Amino acid sequence: MVSIIDLLVRAVDDPELPHVTIGDLGMVRSVEIDGRAAHVRLTPTYTGCPATEQIRSDVEAAVVAAGYEPSVEFVMSPPWSTDDITDEGRAKLTAAGIAPPGAAADGPVALDFPVACPHCNSRRTHLTSAFGATACKALHMCEACRQPFESFKAI
Amino acid sequence: MPADLLTHVLRQADRILVLSHRLAEWLTHAPELEEDMALANISLDLLGQARHLYTYAGELEGLGHDEDYFAYFRDAADFRNPLIVEQPNGDFAVTMVRQVLHDHAALLYWESMCSSTDQTLAALAARAVNETRFHLRHSTGWLIRLGDGTDESHRRAQAGLDTMWPFAGELLGADDEDDLRAAGLIGPRFDGGWRAAVGATVVEATLTMPPEPPTRSGGLEGDHSEHLAPMLEVMQDLARAHPGATW
Numbered sequence: 244m245v246s247i248i249d250l251l252v253r254a255v256d257d258p259e260l261p262h263v264t265i266g267d268l269g270m271v272r273s274v275e276i277d278g279r280a281a282h283v284r285l286t287p288t289y290t291g292c293p294a295t296e297q298i299r300s301d302v303e304a305a306v307v308a309a310g311y312e313p314s315v316e317f318v319m320s321p322p323w324s325t326d327d328i329t330d331e332g333r334a335k336l337t338a339a340g341i342a343p344p345g346a347a348a349d350g351p352v353a354l355d356f357p358v359a360c361p362h363c364n365s366r367r368t369h370l371t372s373a374f375g376a377t378a379c380k381a382l383h384m385c386e387a388c389r390q391p392f393e394s395f396k397a398i
Numbered sequence: 399m400p401a402d403l404l405t406h407v408l409r410q411a412d413r414i415l416v417l418s419h420r421l422a423e424w425l426t427h428a429p430e431l432e433e434d435m436a437l438a439n440i441s442l443d444l445l446g447q448a449r450h451l452y453t454y455a456g457e458l459e460g461l462g463h464d465e466d467y468f469a470y471f472r473d474a475a476d477f478r479n480p481l482i483v484e485q486p487n488g489d490f491a492v493t494m495v496r497q498v499l500h501d502h503a504a505l506l507y508w509e510s511m512c513s514s515t516d517q518t519l520a521a522l523a524a525r526a527v528n529e530t531r532f533h534l535r536h537s538t539g540w541l542i543r544l545g546d547g548t549d550e551s552h553r554r555a556q557a558g559l560d561t562m563w564p565f566a567g568e569l570l571g572a573d574d575e576d577d578l579r580a581a582g583l584i585g586p587r588f589d590g591g592w593r594a595a596v597g598a599t600v601v602e603a604t605l606t607m608p609p610e611p612p613t614r615s616g617g618l619e620g621d622h623s624e625h626l627a628p629m630l631e632v633m634q635d636l637a638r639a640h641p642g643a644t645w
Contacts, residue, residue, distance in 0.1 A: 289442075322525045
């Protein structure tokens with residue numbers, strides 16, 4: 244059974260992508276309730292993601308607000324992948340103008356395959372920079388609707 | 399004396415942290431805005447990898463040292479990074495050559511560490527290997543454009559390769575870690591795979607591989623060039639001026 248705490252933890256917004264929750268991103272590995280104690284296991288997205296500590300305190304605050312005592316642990320295994328992002332998370336990213344990731348590469352990175360524009364859905368797009376405003380995003384340009392847009396890198 | 403796992407982890411963490419800082423030095427100096435962001439992103443990925451390794455080094459050491467201790471409160475002689483990452487950035491071509499030499503080695507390293515018998519390192523490797531693929535794609539793309547670009551960019555790329563090449567050998571691991579390899583804690587040597595991969599990039603960039611094998615070493619034992627201490631002075635200044643500060 245999914246506990247209310249589980250739902251509250253998964254509903255915490257990502258600090259750098261406020262359109263999606265950490266549940267949408269697949270960062271919540273487990274939530275265990277023992278009496279009034281809530282043990283939350285999260286997995287970081289990028290190893291150097293600067294939002295990790297913010298997420299920890301946001302999750303702690305959500306658990307405390309529900310009257311439980313939080314202990315938040317970051318686990319590295321199994322490793323996070325953009326394949327962990329839920330379908331709902333992908334839909335929210337697209338609605339926010341960020342192209343969701345394709346399947347994660349298990350070999351040489353093939354970024355050249357054109358990403359669909361989140362505004363007009365055209366594949367007539369090109370990569371302008373593999374590195375964007377946050378570690379998880381790349382920059383693209385749509386040649387159909389002439390809009391620049393971001394994509395979530397498949398990793 | 400054979401190196402223990404703590405020494406191995408510190409060598410990797412120091413390599414990654416020092417390179418992360420060198421890349422951060424490019425901020426606001428890169429040739430274009432997108433490159434500022436790219437180098438900062440790569441620097442941040444590396445910093446994250448180093449933090450995980452330092453935290454694990456503290457657990458292995460068992461003296462209660464945290465990541466900040468290893469990064470900010472050790473002197474140059476305590477660092478075990480390969481000499482190549484502490485060398486000055488030079489021009490953009492020199493930096494990109496170093497990234498190519500480093501990223502090919504880093505990818506082979508992390509790929510081999512995915513099957514380490516050490517669960518902590520294997521888990522970190524599984525994350526880092528994907529990040530490193532993006533770094534390698536960026537650095538090889540630049541070196542090919544520079545080498546196969548104008549006469550001036552070709553000249554600078556070749557000069558960068560000639561400058562960095564003597565330091566490249568230490569990227570291939572240490573000779574005193576065979577016990578760790580035998581125990582499956584770290585992967586087998588990847589010298590051959592690295593030479594083939596670097597050679598392919600150099601050929602595609604229309605550059606000439608220096609004929610001599612790399613000669614400079616000592617960083618893995620703490621015997622550094624004159625460039626590390628001034629770099630650490632900048633990197634460690636704030637933490638040492640205000641020990642334990644938080645904000």
